[in-house]
Amino acid sequence: MPFMIAGIDVHKRVLMVAVADASGSEDDLEFQYRRFGTTVGELQHLAAWLGDSGVREVVMESTAQYWKPVWLALEGHFEQHLAQAWSNRAPKGRKTDFKDAQRLVRRQMAGELTLSFVPEAEQRQMRTLTRRRVQLSRDRVRLQNQLEALLEEMRIKLSSVVTDLLGASGRRILKALAAGEQDPEKLAALGDARLKCTRPQMQDALASAPPAVLCKLLRMLVEQVEFLDRQMEELAQLIAETMRGWQDAVARLAEIPGIRMVAAQQILAETGPQAGPFLARANSSPGWAPVRDARKAPG
Numbered sequence: 001m002p003f004m005i006a007g008i009d010v011h012k013r014v015l016m017v018a019v020a021d022a023s024g025s026e027d028d029l030e031f032q033y034r035r036f037g038t039t040v041g042e043l044q045h046l047a048a049w050l051g052d053s054g055v056r057e058v059v060m061e062s063t064a065q066y067w068k069p070v071w072l073a074l075e076g077h078f079e080q081h082l083a084q085a086w087s088n089r090a091p092k093g094r095k096t097d098f099k100d101a102q103r104l105v106r107r108q109m110a111g112e113l114t115l116s117f118v119p120e121a122e123q124r125q126m127r128t129l130t131r132r133r134v135q136l137s138r139d140r141v142r143l144q145n146q147l148e149a150l151l152e153e154m155r156i157k158l159s160s161v162v163t164d165l166l167g168a169s170g171r172r173i174l175k176a177l178a179a180g181e182q183d184p185e186k187l188a189a190l191g192d193a194r195l196k197c198t199r200p201q202m203q204d205a206l207a208s209a210p211p212a213v214l215c216k217l218l219r220m221l222v223e224q225v226e227f228l229d230r231q232m233e234e235l236a237q238l239i240a241e242t243m244r245g246w247q248d249a250v251a252r253l254a255e256i257p258g259i260r261m262v263a264a265q266q267i268l269a270e271t272g273p274q275a276g277p278f279l280a281r282a283n284s285s286p287g288w289a290p291v292r293d294a295r296k297a298p299g
Helices: 040-052 067-074 097-110 121-153 168-178 184-188 199-205 212-242 244-254 261-271 276-284 291-296
Strands: 004-010 014-021 032-037 055-061 079-083
Touching: 004 067, 004 097, 014 040, 014 097, 032 040, 032 097, 040 055, 040 067, 055 067, 055 097, 067 079, 079 097, 121 212, 121 261, 168 184, 168 212, 184 199, 212 244, 244 261
Parallel strands: 004 055, 055 079
Antiparallel strands: 004 014, 014 032
C-alpha cells in the first residue's frame, strides 16, 4: 500500500514541493513536483493537490517565520513535521529548487532530520502571548536605560536619590521636567514623603537647567514607557483569559519557591500543562532515568 510523503522547501514567496511513495526502496523513489505561491489561495491549492496525491505525511523546513502559514493551512489534514534547516543542508552548501524538497523526503525516510516540537494551536497561542510579554519587558528595560542616560546628559541625578526611577514619585518628577519645569523646589515637592532621601538632597539632584530639546526627548521616552506599560497590562489580561482553563496547573506551579505567577504562565506556555512531549522524549532517551531511580541505583 503506498505511503505518500511530501517534502516542502519553504521560501517567502514560493513553495517547492516534492511528493514520493515512501513504501518502497529509497533508491527507487519517483517524485512528483509542483511549485506553489504562499498566499491563502495558493495554500488552499497546495492542500488540495496533496490530498489528491494521497499524501499522508508532510515535512517542511523551519525557514524563518515563513513555515507558519503553510503549517496552519495543512494542520488537521496531514501528519506534519518541522525539520530544522541545518539538518537538511545540501552537500557543500549547494541548493537547488526541488532538490531541497526531495532531500527532505529522503532524509525523513532515513530518520536523519532533526525535528522541532510544534505544539497544538492553543499552546502556540499561549507561547505567542507570553513571548510577546518577554519582548515588551526587554523593550521597557532598554527604554529605562535610555531614560537614565538622557537624565545624566541633562545633569539630573534623580536615579541617585530614588530607588525606582519609574515609580510614582519618579514619574511625577519626570513628567514635570518633560513639561519644562526647572525649579528644584517645585520638582522636589513632587516626591513622596516616604522617600529615603531628604528634601535638600532631592533639590540638589534636580538643580539643573536642561535645554528645551532634551526636555522634549525626555517627554518622548516617558510616553513610550507609559505606552509599553499599557500594552503589558492589556497583554496580562489576554494571557489570563487564554489560560483560564489552565489555572489549576498555573497555581500548582506557582507554589514552587522562586516561581511566581508570570514565570508559571511562561513555563506552562512552553511545555504545556502536562509537559507530555518533553517527558516522552526524556523517557525514550538512552541512559535517561528519573532522579528518584538514579538515587536508588548502586554506587
